[in-house]
Amino acid sequence: MSADFLYGIEVVINGLMAGVLYALVALGFVLIFKASGIFNYAQGVMALFAALTLVGIMEGQVPFSHLINAIFGTEVHHFGWEVPALLAIAFTVLIMIAFAWAVQRFVFRHLVGQEPIILFMATIGLAYFLEGVGDLMWGSDIKTLALGLPQGGSLWVENLTNGLGGDDFYGFFIDKLDMVATVVAAILVVSLIAFAQYTKQGRAMRAVADDHQAALSVGISLNYIWVLVWSLAGIVALVAGVMWGAKSGVQFSLSLIALKALPVLMLGGFTSIPGAIVGGLIIGVGEKLFEYTIGAPYLGGATENWFAYMLALIFLVFRPQGLFGEKIIERV
Amino acid sequence: MLYREAGDFKTSYHADNQTFPIRFDRIGFWITMVIAFAVIPFVINDYWANAILVPFLIYAIAAIGLNILTGYCGQVSLGTGGFMAVGAYACYKLMTGLDIYFASEGFVSAGGEMISKGGESFEVTGQFLFFTIAQNAEWTVYILTQINPVIAVILAGFVTAAVGVLFGLPSLRIKGFYLAVATLAAQFFLVWLFNKISWFYNYSASGQINAPERFVSEFAVTGPNTAPWAQYMVCLIFVVVCALIARNLTRGTVGRSWMAIRDMDIAAEIIGVNPLKAKLTAFAVSSFFIGISGALFFSVYLGAVEVGEAFGIQKSFLVLFMIIIGGLGSIFGCFAGAAFLVLLPVALKVIGVDVLGWPTDIVSHLNLVIVGALIMFFLIKEPHGLAQIWRLAKEKLRLWPFPY
Numbered sequence: 001m002s003a004d005f006l007y008g009i010e011v012v013i014n015g016l017m018a019g020v021l022y023a024l025v026a027l028g029f030v031l032i033f034k035a036s037g038i039f040n041y042a043q044g045v046m047a048l049f050a051a052l053t054l055v056g057i058m059e060g061q062v063p064f065s066h067l068i069n070a071i072f073g074t075e076v077h078h079f080g081w082e083v084p085a086l087l088a089i090a091f092t093v094l095i096m097i098a099f100a101w102a103v104q105r106f107v108f109r110h111l112v113g114q115e116p117i118i119l120f121m122a123t124i125g126l127a128y129f130l131e132g133v134g135d136l137m138w139g140s141d142i143k144t145l146a147l148g149l150p151q152g153g154s155l156w157v158e159n160l161t162n163g164l165g166g167d168d169f170y171g172f173f174i175d176k177l178d179m180v181a182t183v184v185a186a187i188l189v190v191s192l193i194a195f196a197q198y199t200k201q202g203r204a205m206r207a208v209a210d211d212h213q214a215a216l217s218v219g220i221s222l223n224y225i226w227v228l229v230w231s232l233a234g235i236v237a238l239v240a241g242v243m244w245g246a247k248s249g250v251q252f253s254l255s256l257i258a259l260k261a262l263p264v265l266m267l268g269g270f271t272s273i274p275g276a277i278v279g280g281l282i283i284g285v286g287e288k289l290f291e292y293t294i295g296a297p298y299l300g301g302a303t304e305n306w307f308a309y310m311l312a313l314i315f316l317v318f319r320p321q322g323l324f325g326e327k328i329i330e331r332v
Numbered sequence: 333m334l335y336r337e338a339g340d341f342k343t344s345y346h347a348d349n350q351t352f353p354i355r356f357d358r359i360g361f362w363i364t365m366v367i368a369f370a371v372i373p374f375v376i377n378d379y380w381a382n383a384i385l386v387p388f389l390i391y392a393i394a395a396i397g398l399n400i401l402t403g404y405c406g407q408v409s410l411g412t413g414g415f416m417a418v419g420a421y422a423c424y425k426l427m428t429g430l431d432i433y434f435a436s437e438g439f440v441s442a443g444g445e446m447i448s449k450g451g452e453s454f455e456v457t458g459q460f461l462f463f464t465i466a467q468n469a470e471w472t473v474y475i476l477t478q479i480n481p482v483i484a485v486i487l488a489g490f491v492t493a494a495v496g497v498l499f500g501l502p503s504l505r506i507k508g509f510y511l512a513v514a515t516l517a518a519q520f521f522l523v524w525l526f527n528k529i530s531w532f533y534n535y536s537a538s539g540q541i542n543a544p545e546r547f548v549s550e551f552a553v554t555g556p557n558t559a560p561w562a563q564y565m566v567c568l569i570f571v572v573v574c575a576l577i578a579r580n581l582t583r584g585t586v587g588r589s590w591m592a593i594r595d596m597d598i599a600a601e602i603i604g605v606n607p608l609k610a611k612l613t614a615f616a617v618s619s620f621f622i623g624i625s626g627a628l629f630f631s632v633y634l635g636a637v638e639v640g641e642a643f644g645i646q647k648s649f650l651v652l653f654m655i656i657i658g659g660l661g662s663i664f665g666c667f668a669g670a671a672f673l674v675l676l677p678v679a680l681k682v683i684g685v686d687v688l689g690w691p692t693d694i695v696s697h698l699n700l701v702i703v704g705a706l707i708m709f710f711l712i713k714e715p716h717g718l719a720q721i722w723r724l725a726k727e728k729l730r731l732w733p734f735p736y
Contacts, residue, residue, distance in 0.1 A: 039509050070690040110712040117408055118711055120509050121656055124649060125707025132700030140693060259645070262513045300528040309517030316514060317505050330598055 010173065011292045012285055017178040019284020021243060024185045025261035026268065026276040027192065028236040033270050034209040035229040038108060039120045042127035044258025046096075046234060049134040051241030051250045053095055055145055056138040057088040063137045089238070096234030097227075104227045131255060142251040145242065150176035181243040188239055189277060192232070196273075201228060209271075263312035269322030278323060283308045335729040351579060368568055373561040381560035382633075388674045389567035390628050395654040395666035396578045397621030402652070403660035404582055405614035406594030407503050411515035413647035414522035415619050416626030417639050418495045421532050422488035423627035424541045426479045427554070428534060432463075436472035449473055450535045481546040481554050481631060485570070488627040489620040495522075496619020503611050507597075519645055526639040540638050543631045554631045563632050570628060574621055579663045581617065590614050591661075622651075653703065657710055659719025668718040676703065 025043060032040045040046075056063065060079040068074060083091070107126065111119055196202040207215040208225045216222060244254055261280075268279025287307045295303030321327055335356045342348040352358045376385065394412060401407050431449055445456045447466055454466035454473055463474040479487065499518040503511050526532050533541045545555025552558045553566050581587050589610040592600035601607050630637045637643075650673065658669020677699050684695035714720055728735075 066691070066694055070688075070694055107708050107712070114711075114715070117509060117512070118715060120408075120512065121652070122708050122711045124652070125704045125711065127704070128649075128700050128707065129704025132697045132702075132704060135697040136694065136701065140697065259516070262516065266510060266513050302524060302528070306517060306520035306524050309514070309520055313502055313514045313517045316510060317502055320506055320510065 008289070008292065011288050013174060014178070015285035015288030016281055017174070017182050017284070018288065019281035020182045020185045021178075021240065021280075022257075022260055022264045022284055023277045023280025024181075024188065024236065024240045024243070025257050026264040026280055027189065027273065028233040028240070029261060029265055030270065030273055030276045031192075031229050031236070032233050035205055036108070036208075036226050037116055037119065038123060039116065039270070040233065041120060041123040041258060042130055043233065043237060043261065044255040045127040045130045045134070046099075046237035047241035047244065047257060048250070048252070048254040049099075049130050049241075050092055050096055050234065050238035051145065051245040051254060052134045052138045052143070054088055054092045054238070054242065055143045055245075055250055057091050058083050058085060058146070061138060066139055067136055092238055093235055096238060097231040100230030100234050101227050103230055104223065108226065109223070127255070127258075131252075140252070142249045143245075145245045145250055150180060175247075177243075177247055181247075184239060184243065188236065189273075192236075193273065201225075205229060260308065263308035265322075266312040267315055267322060269324045272322070272324035275322060275324030283311065286311055335726060335732075351576070351583075365572070368572075373565055376560050376564055378560050381564050383678055384674060386563050386567050386633050388670055389564075389571045390625050390633055391651065391654060391670040391674060392571055392667050393574050393625035393628070394622050394651045395658065395670050396574055396663060397618045397625065398651050399655045399658075399660065399663070399666050400578060400582070400590070400621070401614050401618035403655055403662065403665075404587060404594060405590040405611065405618075406597075407500075407611065407614065408509065408512040408652075409515040409618070410512055410645070410648045410652065411499060411518035411522075412622055412651045413643040413645060414519040415492050415496055415622040416629060416647060417522055417526055417643035418492045418619075419485075419488045419623030419626030420630035420637055420643065421526055421541065421639075422491040422623065423481075423484050423631050424534075424543070425532070426476070426484040426487055427481055427546060427631065428544055429478045430476040431531075432474045432476075434472045434474075436467050436470060439467045439469055439472075447475075449475060450531075478546075480548065482548060482566070485624055485627040485631065489624040492623020492626065493616040493620040496615045496622070497612050500612055500615030500619075503615065504608060516645070519648055523639055523643060538638075540636050541630065542636045543634075554635070556635060558632070566632050567628055570624060574624065575663055575667075578617075578621065582663070586610075586613055586617075594661075653707055655717075656707060657717055659717030660715075662717070662719035664722060665717050665719030668722070672718065673703070 025047065028043045028046070029040055032038050032043075055061075060081045060083060062068070062076045062079060065076050068076060103126065107122060108119070111122055196206055204215070204220045205225055205228065207218070207220055208222060212222060215225075240257065241250070241254060244257055248254075260283075264276060264279040264283050266279075267282060268275025268277070287304045290307050291301070291303050295301055295307070316322070335354065337354055340353075340355050342353075350358075352361055372385070394416060397415075398409060398412050401409050429449075441455060442457065443455075446453050447456060447464075448454070449466065452468060452471075454468050454471070456464060456466050458465040460474065462477050464477070466473050466475060495518075499515065502514050506514055527539065530536075530539075533539055536542075543554040545552055545557060547553065548566075551562050553562050582590070589600070589605045590613075592603070592605045593607060593610045593614075597607055600610070626643065629642070634642060654669035654673050655666060656669070657672055658667070659665025677696075680695055680699050680702070681692070684690045684698065685692055710717055716723075
């Protein structure tokens with residue numbers, strides 16, 4: 001096989017792995033959208049906030065230390081202890097659940113029955129709010145996430161695939177972290193599907209997604225389900241935040257992964273979990289391949305910023321409800 | 333006592349159709365105009381112009397544009413930043429002499445005048461309408477005469493309108509937030525385009541565009557030596573004209589068909605509103621205003637622009653927030669929202685940094701928190717924004733002081 005073709009395959013594999021991460025973020029959107037009809041723009045910022053909180057707890061930072069120092073003129077920064085990773089993750093999950101409750105209690109409970117676009121704009125407001133709170137709580141400098149996840153290219157894969165090509169081919173270069181992320185994302189997706197299919201809460205969740213009023217009438221508490229899905233979305237955000245944060249540091253740009261997940265959703269349909277996964281994979285592979293074959297050689301590179309959107313846009317013109325979305329029926 | 337129609341008899345159709353039917357409103361409007369045109373230019377200083385008034389006026393135009401699309405026609409757009417960038421770059425190209433390249437054939441040097449364009453030198457060989465023709469061994473370039481900045485800004489508006497219609501086409505198939513996300517395609521694609529294609533920034537090494545110094549009669553309106561009052565006056569005239577156009581468009585046939593589409597597009601189609609025409613005119617008019625505001629933002633206000641920084645996605649959200657806080661579907665709301673979001677960071681900075689002595693980064697984070705919280709607050713308590721509060725106040729005022 002020629003080296004160019006093999007590089008093409010390497011690009012596809014890396015694209016698939018990036019796609020899994022996109023799918024992971026998109027999953028958080030789908031969960032909330034199905035259960036409450038809210039299109040949660042803040043999902044990316046939630047990932048940032050979760051990762052920031054995790055780092056902050058692990059390093060024993062004092063929350064709001066900059067603000068406290070500015071108001072009272074004190075000099076506090078750290079508690080002086082370090083929390084082990086697992087315990088810190090547990091604390092972060094608790095904080096995300098508390099956040100889910102607060103969002104439901106103070107914002108979206110008051111917006112029940114509003115038009116979807118109003119809810120969407122409210123989540124943009126929420127994204128700003130949460131970003132500001134995250135920065136105030138933990139500071140806005142770039143942090144490294146020291147969870148001990150493996151980094152760098154995998155020698156094992158390189159050696160294994162070395163023999164495929166000629167002398168100028170040295171095997172596939174695949175980041176170990178991407179491999180871990182893929183496995184984690186796959187586990188998360190499977191467990192979410194299992195949760196939705198086989199547990200009582202999961203069934204209630206699907207009932208609410210199906211029909212709010214029917215669910216209410218058989219005694220399902222809407223409030224409880226909404227807090228539940230927001231908590232789940234928070235946990236998905238934490239996983240996504242950890243994976244992306246380990247890759248490129250915990251910083252503001254993390255919140256932009258929400259923007260990456262939007263075209264994934266458009267492609268897959270807002271209401272479909274398999275759609276989010278397939279859409280993520282298509283976008284991941286598509287944008288890497290486009291950059292490799294057309295973008296970098298002919299268009300000056302960095303086409304990844306917009307390719308996904310253009311793909312989704314063109315796709316939507318032909319199929320407005322996405323790949324797996326429910327057919328949109330409009331009545332007057 | 334003052335604010336009511338009673339006793340304000342209309343004796344002609346013209347009087348009945350005027351922009352402000354209530355006399356008190358008319359008086360208020362003229363007083364505002366007199367203050368804006370005859371008082372502020374004489375007392376304005378550099379700080380007020382650059383920190384508050386000029387950005388306020390420019391954002392007001394952008395907000396009017398977005399409000400026509402989102403507030404009146406119901407099509408949510410997150411591509412405002414990208415369209416402002418189109419306006420800015422169109423204005424830049426027109427101001428510095430639009431250049432169009434063709435491959436040149438059979439070029440023979442006649443020893444004429446030499447000019448330089450895009451880092452290469454060309455020999456002037458002729459004239460065609462408003463274009464100067466210049467050639468070298470490889471290229472023939474048609475260079476448009478440099479256009480007066482005011483006309484350039486208006487033309488930039490038309491260019492943006494064309495781009496807006498292009499990106500508005502999917503709205504015929506896609507609705508709701510599928511469309512909102514689709515407009516993000518415009519945002520990212522346009523910013524990428526202006527970053528990568530060096531023709532747009534005249535092949536400058538920095539990738540920035542810089543407003544050249546240009547004059548209207550004898551006063552500089554763009555470039556580094558512009559007086560604050562000149563900046564202010566240019567923006568003010570554009571704002572007043574745009575607001576009047578917008579206000580009257582939204583009261584007429586076009587505006588009504590927009591609102592019909594917003595309220596329920598299928599029903600509107602059944603009663604005979606052409607959705608193609610209504611949606612595309614909304615995109616065109618909206619992009620026209622946004623393009624003008626982008627052009628002013630670059631040429632009059634900032635002077636030098638790097639596209640990703642000045643016209644990124646944050647700008648799209650900022651303008652969207654302005655119309656949410658100000659009021660969807662209200663021209664007054666555009667001004668209120670723009671004023672609010674321009675003043676808020678300034679006020680916070682004055683209070684936080686200058687009075688309390690906090691570090692600037694904390695204040696800017698607090699700003700985010702407050703803006704986000706306000707958005708949610710307004711959507712919960714008053715989805716129609718400041719304009720609705722103003723409307724309610726006027727209702728109260730109508731009955732005052734005898735509410736029964």
